[in-house]
Amino acid sequence: xxxxxxxxxxxxxxxxxxxxxxxxxxxxxxxxxxxxxxxxxxxxxxxxxxxxxxxxxxxxxxxxxxxxxxxxxxxxxxxxxxxxxxxxxxxxxxxxxxxxxxxxxxxxxxxxxxxxxxxxxxxxxxxxxxxxxxxxxxxxxxxxxxxxxxxxxxxxxxxxxxxxxxxxxxxxxxxxxxxxxxxxxxxxxxxxxxxxxxxxxxxxxxxxxxxxxxxxxxxxxxxxxxxxxxxxxxxxxxxxxxxxxxxxxxxxxxxxxxxxxxxxxxxxxxxxxxxxxxxxxxxxxxxxxxxxxxxxxxxxxxxxxxxxxxxxxxxxxxxxxxxxxxxxxxxxxxxxxxxxxxxxxxxxxxxxxxxxxxxxxxxxxxxxxxxxxxxxxxxxxxxxxxxxxxxxxxxxxxxxxxxxxxxxxxxxxxxxxxxxxxxxxxxxxxxxxxxxxxxxxxxxxxxxxxxxxxxxxxxxxxxxxxxxxxxxxxxxxxxxxxxxxxxxxxxxxxx
Amino acid sequence: xxxxxxxxxxxxxxxxxxxxxxxxxxxxxxxxxxxxxxxxxxxxxxxxxxxxxxxxxxxxxxxxxxxxxxxxxxxxxxxxxxxxxxxxxxxxxxxxxxxxxxxxxxxxxxxxxxxxxxxxxxxxxxxxxxxxxxxxxxxxxxxxxxxxxxxxxxxxxxxxxxxxxxxxxxxxxxxxxxxxxxxxxxxxxxxxxxxxxxxxxxxxxxxxxxxxxxxxxxxxxxxxxxxxxxxxxxxxxxxxxxxxxxxxxxxxxxxxxxxxxxxxxxxxxxxxxxxxxxxxxxxxxxxxxxxxxxxxxxxxxxxxxxxxxxxxxxxxxxxxxxxxxxxxxxxxxxxxxxxxxxxxxxxxxxxxxxxxxxxxxxxxxxxxxxxxxxxxxxxxxxxxxxxxxxxxxxxxxxxxxxxx
Numbered sequence: 072x073x074x075x076x077x078x079x080x081x082x083x084x085x086x087x088x089x090x091x092x093x094x095x096x097x098x099x100x101x102x103x104x105x106x107x108x109x110x111x112x113x114x115x116x117x118x119x120x121x122x123x124x125x126x127x128x129x130x131x132x133x134x135x136x137x138x139x140x141x142x143x144x145x146x147x148x149x150x151x152x153x154x155x156x157x158x159x160x161x162x163x164x165x166x167x168x169x170x171x172x173x174x175x176x177x178x179x180x181x182x183x184x185x186x187x188x189x190x191x192x193x194x195x196x197x198x199x200x201x202x203x204x205x206x207x208x209x210x211x212x213x214x215x216x217x218x219x220x221x222x223x224x225x226x227x228x229x230x231x232x233x234x235x236x237x238x239x240x241x242x243x244x245x246x247x248x249x250x251x252x253x254x255x256x257x258x259x260x261x262x263x264x265x266x267x268x269x270x271x272x273x274x275x276x277x278x279x280x281x282x283x284x285x286x287x288x289x290x291x292x293x294x295x296x297x298x299x300x301x302x303x304x305x306x307x308x309x310x311x312x313x314x315x316x317x318x319x320x321x322x323x324x325x326x327x328x329x330x331x332x333x334x335x336x337x338x339x340x341x342x343x344x345x346x347x348x349x350x351x352x353x354x355x356x357x358x359x360x361x362x363x364x365x366x367x368x369x370x371x372x373x374x375x376x377x378x379x380x381x382x383x384x385x386x387x388x389x390x391x392x393x394x395x396x397x398x399x400x401x402x403x404x405x406x407x408x409x410x411x412x413x414x415x416x417x418x419x420x421x422x423x424x425x426x427x428x429x430x431x432x433x434x435x436x437x438x439x440x441x442x443x444x445x446x447x448x449x450x451x452x453x454x455x456x457x458x459x460x461x462x463x464x465x466x467x468x469x470x471x472x473x474x475x476x477x478x479x480x481x482x483x484x485x486x487x488x489x490x491x492x493x494x495x496x497x498x499x500x501x502x503x504x505x506x507x508x509x510x511x512x513x514x515x516x517x518x519x520x521x522x523x524x525x526x527x528x529x530x531x532x533x534x535x536x537x538x539x540x541x542x543x544x545x546x547x548x549x550x551x552x553x554x555x556x557x558x559x560x561x562x563x564x565x566x
Numbered sequence: 567x568x569x570x571x572x573x574x575x576x577x578x579x580x581x582x583x584x585x586x587x588x589x590x591x592x593x594x595x596x597x598x599x600x601x602x603x604x605x606x607x608x609x610x611x612x613x614x615x616x617x618x619x620x621x622x623x624x625x626x627x628x629x630x631x632x633x634x635x636x637x638x639x640x641x642x643x644x645x646x647x648x649x650x651x652x653x654x655x656x657x658x659x660x661x662x663x664x665x666x667x668x669x670x671x672x673x674x675x676x677x678x679x680x681x682x683x684x685x686x687x688x689x690x691x692x693x694x695x696x697x698x699x700x701x702x703x704x705x706x707x708x709x710x711x712x713x714x715x716x717x718x719x720x721x722x723x724x725x726x727x728x729x730x731x732x733x734x735x736x737x738x739x740x741x742x743x744x745x746x747x748x749x750x751x752x753x754x755x756x757x758x759x760x761x762x763x764x765x766x767x768x769x770x771x772x773x774x775x776x777x778x779x780x781x782x783x784x785x786x787x788x789x790x791x792x793x794x795x796x797x798x799x800x801x802x803x804x805x806x807x808x809x810x811x812x813x814x815x816x817x818x819x820x821x822x823x824x825x826x827x828x829x830x831x832x833x834x835x836x837x838x839x840x841x842x843x844x845x846x847x848x849x850x851x852x853x854x855x856x857x858x859x860x861x862x863x864x865x866x867x868x869x870x871x872x873x874x875x876x877x878x879x880x881x882x883x884x885x886x887x888x889x890x891x892x893x894x895x896x897x898x899x900x901x902x903x904x905x906x907x908x909x910x911x912x913x914x915x916x917x918x919x920x921x922x923x924x925x926x927x928x929x930x931x932x933x934x935x936x937x938x939x940x941x942x943x944x945x946x947x948x949x950x951x952x953x954x955x956x957x958x959x960x961x962x963x964x965x966x967x968x969x970x
Contacts (some may be wrong), residue, residue: 185770185874208776230719237716243723244694257945264872265923266686266898267730269940270950270968275693275726279719299776319627325650325747364778365823368816424715426628457628458717496717504720511720512710519709519957520722526952538721551586551705551959 077167102126123164140256153225159501193224212239230279232497237455243278250289298363307354307387314356317383337449342403345410415464423487424496458496569612575739583706594733596672602664635674656683658850680730683850684781693729701736704958735957749811753821754837762877766897781809782896865910871923873898882918912936
């Protein structure tokens, strides 16, 4: 993975840069000792590590603004970081860059039940948002699996999902407003407690922009009333095809479950061995279908989903009859990643999305790739929205296996694109999938996205080296090439 | 100048490239039902998108539909209805409000203006259902973003920028949307006789409760009197309406629970499926403020504010101007019909929303010079201008439509 070449001129000025940052952030807000910086070398994509030039931990928007303004003027790159749980290397530091940690922005600023929203600093964890309002019967809907650690600022940057987003949406559908600091140091606010904003939807754009457009310093999220009840069904099928048909049947019946998760045989076995949650081991695929809402609705829909499952060839079926049982059904699925971690020294988690009906074909071809590369794979699938997480099992201590796993992973993602899907459903492009972007977008598409980046950060100093496979200068991208002289479509009415 | 009427994406590109070379502005137009929204600069050549029509992909089981931008919305909705599905953001039709042809609007126009109806507060806006597109930028380049799947974080989400950009960034040539099952049963609980402030409280209580309310509106007495639904018009009182919908047993159970919860606010009644659907159409389309219902001598404003502030915003305007209000989105969307030329209440309305929301001038009175959209703070306005330049550096697409 090639990152932008460290700028020798910037590295030579390191002492002066650190001194200036200390002037902005008095006390312990600037970290420049190598042993302390080591903690920031990587995020959740641990295969990549870079020690940042210096790390800053501001506490106020004014400090973030001053840091960005200074870095912008001094031509110093900046990488923002929340909890560092990105699985795509979104917070991978740069050797000649400032790592801007937002961990001290950890306060909930306002809970507004009348408007059903919470205003929080970006370093508040996803779970803490729900914990702050659950006493009053509310929750924050998006629930990425790292929710105990990941921050709402990071969720905005990555437009994080979770298991409930088919019914309740991803981060962008649940964020009402942000305060954003640009690389120029300018502070802008877009959205608020109201449901829309005038002008372009910069709020929507910032969600999922992977820290390349600005640094989020405040987030307003909407909160929802907790559903009265939730029940889960655990349904076994002989094949993934049969399970996929059941998912399609459920949706065709007008039912949008709170979550539908599919696990293939290797994932079921790994999860059961780890969590002992009572999963059937003689099935080819397992569905967990969660239904939530008023009890009368949930009970009726459990019956309907169960009947559809039988029609689709389900061989085993259980419905949770208590909250403990529901959580037990989920325990194996939620432990799928560590479970796979126990049967293999290392695993590599992929994140493509496919049109759901292509699942059988995609699983078959992943199995073929698995045989060809000699690496095992377990599949867990957010089946309702087509988001596939193949876990590739490898051993980093065996020479070449990491590279083979990465090649295998790239082939899976290209396959997702080939069948009409996308490279990443919820983990982000980061550095991991950066070089695969041309499989989904042509040069014009990518140039247009980069021009948007230029509107926010004309010098390309904010989180460079992520998302875009080729870095173009903004001046070059701005040129207009007029092809107006050629008349390729003579039938078009002429002026 | 005759309108340009491209038949396909290649011809759209050709038309825009030619306009770019000649530096002549284009007005991108579907059915033209929303021309009244935003500023129209005279002298632009019309780029009529209605020949790009059709639904090349609809997979009900996958909850996805792809339509060309000139496809009439009613065609999209008819296809969805055949499979018991819908566009959950409940696109409104402002034709009556704006004095244009009802039922004619295109899907491209709906997306370009990011228009959402009463279900906005539960299901999200048009932009939340807009999965992918192809388009031609003001640079004369064909580009795409997004895809056909719901979960997608590959690259910037340009769908969000394009939705609500009023054709100032690019001309859409293909749109892909998420669709959802339509509810089996719709029930609407009516509470009678609440003043605006109390109605906003009642809506807040309902929306914060366990009954999954999918729409909440308040019609003060004069506004309720214009309804085509006898129950509403005949009430001779203000009407606060709360919708529950879904599977029959569930909708009925929640409707009972909601009635009980609302009884402490006032007398409660219930609207059933046909009337309930018609009522929410009236609310979404703002029929009460159409010139036919109200006369044309009022400026129509759409204020978007924190829901609990809705009544206070309207009252602030009414302190200085004679005005009627209609509340949707639980109080978060306040429609104001303000009497009095020449400024149509511009100063009063914008003062009332300052710092908490924004107001759009949807129907102006002759001679009004107020900006249609709320002016953004300087740094944000400058950023938005740079975003415009990123797509349309020569400013040939709908120039001025969103600006002053």
